[in-house]
Amino acid sequence: MSADQEHSTCSGTAPDLHLSEAFISLGNLRHNLATIRAAIKPTCRIMGIVKANAYGHGAPEITAALEQEGVRDFGVANIQEAIELKQSYRMQADSRVLAFASPLVQQIGLYLRHDVEMTVCDHETAIAGEAEASAAGKKLRVQVKVDTGMGRLGVTPEEAASLLETIDRSPHLELTGIYTHFAESHIPDGFTALQLERFLQVTGAYERASGKNVLKHAANSGAIICLPDSALDMVRPGILLYGCHPLDSKPSTLPVRPVMQFQCRVIFVKEVAAGTTISYNRTWSAPDRRRIATISAGYADGFHRTLSNRATVFINGRTYHQVGTVTMDQTMVDLGDDLSVSVGDAVVLFGWEGPTAGQQAIAAGTISYELLCAVSRRVRRVFV
Numbered sequence: 001m002s003a004d005q006e007h008s009t010c011s012g013t014a015p016d017l018h019l020s021e022a023f024i025s026l027g028n029l030r031h032n033l034a035t036i037r038a039a040i041k042p043t044c045r046i047m048g049i050v051k052a053n054a055y056g057h058g059a060p061e062i063t064a065a066l067e068q069e070g071v072r073d074f075g076v077a078n079i080q081e082a083i084e085l086k087q088s089y090r091m092q093a094d095s096r097v098l099a100f101a102s103p104l105v106q107q108i109g110l111y112l113r114h115d116v117e118m119t120v121c122d123h124e125t126a127i128a129g130e131a132e133a134s135a136a137g138k139k140l141r142v143q144v145k146v147d148t149g150m151g152r153l154g155v156t157p158e159e160a161a162s163l164l165e166t167i168d169r170s171p172h173l174e175l176t177g178i179y180t181h182f183a184e185s186h187i188p189d190g191f192t193a194l195q196l197e198r199f200l201q202v203t204g205a206y207e208r209a210s211g212k213n214v215l216k217h218a219a220n221s222g223a224i225i226c227l228p229d230s231a232l233d234m235v236r237p238g239i240l241l242y243g244c245h246p247l248d249s250k251p252s253t254l255p256v257r258p259v260m261q262f263q264c265r266v267i268f269v270k271e272v273a274a275g276t277t278i279s280y281n282r283t284w285s286a287p288d289r290r291r292i293a294t295i296s297a298g299y300a301d302g303f304h305r306t307l308s309n310r311a312t313v314f315i316n317g318r319t320y321h322q323v324g325t326v327t328m329d330q331t332m333v334d335l336g337d338d339l340s341v342s343v344g345d346a347v348v349l350f351g352w353e354g355p356t357a358g359q360q361a362i363a364a365g366t367i368s369y370e371l372l373c374a375v376s377r378r379v380r381r382v383f384v
């Protein structure tokens, strides 16, 4: 952050001034991690979820910051993301990366080569994994995913025992965990509790039959808040780490802080007469004489087109309505008769000032997760 800022809004300085920037507060990330730690038992591990480029925040930098705070477990969507992360940042030797996707058989060699933990949901993958690992003369670390009700990936609870047996009989497979994922974790009773019960039946039966202890994990952010009993041996927070709440319409009491502040700039200001229409399809017209600012972000930057005529933005400490259709590269803002805004001023689209990503998500008819992930490559990330 530069020293010459008039307001607390982050302002980049020339010569490498970017019109659209996402300021990433690693201090707020550390605060959120500490907040999550305080909410779980001290023996419970935390897997930092850094899929989708750490929800748009920058996976290498977020991973490094979490490692500094002692996190050693990381979750990504698939093997490609795992390889990208490992190639962009030299992780601690004792850090482990789990890829959540069920792999294609052709990808198994990559898990061995890059030392990534593989999710196993069926016998075919376990058998192919054993064959690959044996041929490579290596051990392949695997985690079994149980589908207790998410309906996305995983072995059914009924078939889990036989899959686990297959893995235990495979000399080149090492079982490092069993996990499941909740479908509506923000609702503690009913289905989430049922999913947890189904999961504990599977893991309990396995541990009794095998005489082994295995790492068990289930809780995403929603479950950390709503169903503390689901924390088990490890929790897997994503959105909470990034300072948003699992349910935008009902922020939890956990005092997390936004990690990203998405900003752009005022690049043009004009005054229009009553009746002047603004942007594509002329969805807004000035009710009277207005000052209109054009700002430097559109849907290609991640400012969703569904926000058209619905969003508010924050400039120099004040809130303004966005007007007209959001375009690919620019968006218009109604300044009313306000003379204080000028070209070059920073505009907060969401963050620790102005609207939160959650509030903007409600306006866009989506969830904060999607708005964070949508912040595109042409928006420069600035770590503060």
Ligand SMILES: *Cc1c(COP(=O)(O)O)cnc(C)c1O
Binding pocket: 049, 051, 100, 181, 219, 220, 221, 222, 236, 237, 238, 239, 240, 246
């Ligand atoms: C994305 C994801 C998470 C994190 O979810 P949040 O709601 O962001 O906490 C945890 N586990 C799995 C398997 C996931 O895919």
